[in-house]
Amino acid sequence: MGLDRLKTQLSALDPRLYQIASLSTLLLYGLIWLHFDISVIQIAVTLGTALLTQYAGTRFYNNLPAFDPKSPLISALSLCLLLRTDHLEVAALAAVVAIGSKFVIRWKDKHVFNPTNLALVVMIGSGLGWISPGQWGQVAWFGFLIACLGSLVVTRAARADVTLAFLSFYVGLLIARALWLGDPLTIPLHQIESGALLIFAFFMISDPKTTPDSRTGRIIYALFVTLAAIYVQFGLFRPNGPLWGLIACAPFVPLIDRLLPAVRYDWSRPTTGQPSAPVPLILSLHPQRRFS
């Protein structure tokens, strides 16, 4: 079947290529149709700085084999989609913080924070920039959701478990809250209608380099991130709960890895972390064997 062959061929590609394609499409749509508050120059500065930082990092820290633009591009595109600022220097600084953190903040040969997440939290925490969680229209949101889900199916979604676990916990808790308050379900549905949430779930928390190596560990991790996010949102009444939740939980990943060790992730050989498990071609929804 042609479709199967296509799927096989697509699966052979690095999943990050799909991510770059869908993020770029979303950015273009946002720029043209939704008039995102970002200039083309700011996009160029963010992408350029991110690539330069990555290049400098691979030169000066010899812990990476060669310069690879894919990861910094994903981080930079996510920054363009989320971070808003009036100053180009802030955009550049965000890119430096994001990519630079990968080389500087490390624990046992693994970086601790998701680059985009860290840069966003630093920028909004310092008041230099802001995130507009309401900037997405419904059309963009649905389109992007389908693109994200589609890429899970088509690519080797070896680490989709953390994304799905987080989304299930998060949406579940929002619905539970609505039921407890007696609110109509349109309210939680409205609350999840944010492109930022999708970027978070599919591009940040799912980052195989900064999540626990074992599947059990990742699901526990997703639960903690969700609880922290919900607390920030409904306990502290602050926006961007998931971002703060992830940054708060990231330092615990080494601990989780210690308690639940498994195989380290490698972009060229995506695995679930299970020592000899074959790479699932499409997202497998049946229960996985536990290991420790």
Added chain:
Amino acid sequence: MKRIAVPLLTLFIGLCTWSGEASAFCGFYVGKADTKLFNKASEVAIARHDNKTVITMANDFKGDVKEFAMVVPVPTVLEKEQIHVGDPAVLKHLADYSAPRLVEYFDENPCRRYDMMQDRMGAMKSIAPAAAEAKRERDQVLGVTVEAQYLVGEYDILILSAKESAGLETWLTGNGYKIPSGASAVLHSYLKQNLKFFVAKVNLGEQTKLGLTHLRPLQIAFESPKFMLPIRLGTVNADGAQELFIYFLTKQGRVETLNYRTVRLPEAQEIPLYVKDKFGDFYRDLFTQQVKRESERGVFLEYAWDMNWCDPCAANPLSVEELRGLGVFWQDSFGSPQRGRSIPMAQNVFLTRLHVRYDAAHFPEDLMFQETSDRSNFQARYILRHPWTGTDECAAATTYRQQLRERYEKEAQTLATLTGWSIGEIRKQMNIASLPVGDEKKWYQRLWNN
């Protein structure tokens, strides 16, 4: 039985029901600010810094004041000192200062160089509260606690808390408040979120004593991390969408909605001259068009500016005293109340004006806000460009006259796009057909000049 008229906007105003006869038509005059352009509009000014919040609520309630009551969910139990009656003139000044504006420019003589410019603005919106009266209520029934009861200015204020929404509803009904059906679910939700209820009615005796004929804006000051406006009660029984204008006075920068799209209105567009006489219609239709474009889910930015200045000014910036009146507590009050444009008074105040048309279907959740560090200026400004009508003759004048028709056509199309008006009607109004066509050349004729 008394009815509660819900002020339009109901911003915080929650629980009120909208009574038919209380609705008021708002006319509009270019250049004048004392009439309203939008029906059923409420206005809220929010001064906020470091969780400290002062909210000024005004509505254009017109009708028997006996019918007036306002129920607002508030995050904390308010002391008497936290409630205040504001000056409607200050809010009106704020509205005028930030109103969408019409600017006129006059083309210069293409043969000579001189320029002349004149600004003119149509301010829209103001508040014209009406008069009312009400009576004091007795206290609790059914688990409802009257936490506090104050007389502030012409208002009787009750702060209520309740264990459950059914009790609250019964209490309100029993005390003469007409609760819209469907409100109890919302009350229930707010109670679970530990909100208190602030109920205001007009004390007729006090109102007469004070010699007032209109309702002045109510102000409340409190400290809470919640930066939001509860609008859900206002949507429960509203017939059709409601208009809300929100003015934010902040220290850092522009305010935007977190859970809805905040959209800048189209601005700096050149539109046909005849719009001058119908700027109100123009702006209202433009707004409706934009609401449709955003699938009725957008919140619109009309103005974002540093309170220091304006350009052009629809009204002078507010003085330090006026800003204090609206709750700007972080501004030092020394310095005389200066007025006049372009007075650099380093006021650490940034104004954001949002305009939202909402109903329950498209705005299921209360409005949540955040203050950003964005200090870039924005204003909804529309431009009239008067053509030069002199009779001088020169090559430049000939070219100028030939281009006029093209320019008018462009203006007509802009107007049609912005407002949804029929292009044919616009052309007719502008009388484009009667303009000299000029010897319009095709691009290839101009290219080879033959």
